[in-house]
Amino acid sequence: MMLKTILIIGTGGFLGSISRYGVSLLTTKWWGNGFPWGTLTVNILGSFLIGVIYGLAVQNDWLTADMRLFLAIGFCGSFTTFSTFSYDIIQMINTGHFIYTALYVAGSILLGLMAVFAGIGLFKLA
Structure with missing residues (x-):
């Protein structure tokens, strides 16, 4: 059963x-690489798609449980974690956890940026 889920x-x-x-190749071809159009596009498409899947x-x-695993965790998870x-934000809003939602959004963005800078910094030191 676990092997099936993993596959x-x-x-x-x-x-x-x-x-x-x-998508990244297409957006670069269409709009150039002066702005992260590919990332923006997959983030918006992925957000829409995961909403459709859960809807x-x-x-x-x-959708069967296997189809949800395939589409939401597998496809959307690698297409974009955004x-x-x-979806997590919507779930938190729907349950009325507004303070946690704000902390989650701010923390994810700020800590994510800090983590990227820290990762880059590791290689600048070497």
Whole structure:
């Protein structure tokens, strides 16, 4: 059972990462590389897609558990983690955790930026 789950998520992840690369190539070709159009595009598309996936899963029960794993965790997870971040925010707002939501958003952005700078800094020291 665990192997099946890993293969389902891994296959979705494989397709999501290839799709992300394809979108990045297309956006660079269309709009150039002076702005991170590829990242912005996959983040918005991924957020929309994960909303559709969860909407179908909750409202209509059209997606099996395996399909949710494949699409939401596998595909969207490798296409962009921003989609999961956005969905988490909506879930927190829906449960009325506004302070936690604000802390999560601010913390994710600020700590994420700090982590990137720290990672870059490690190689500047070497």
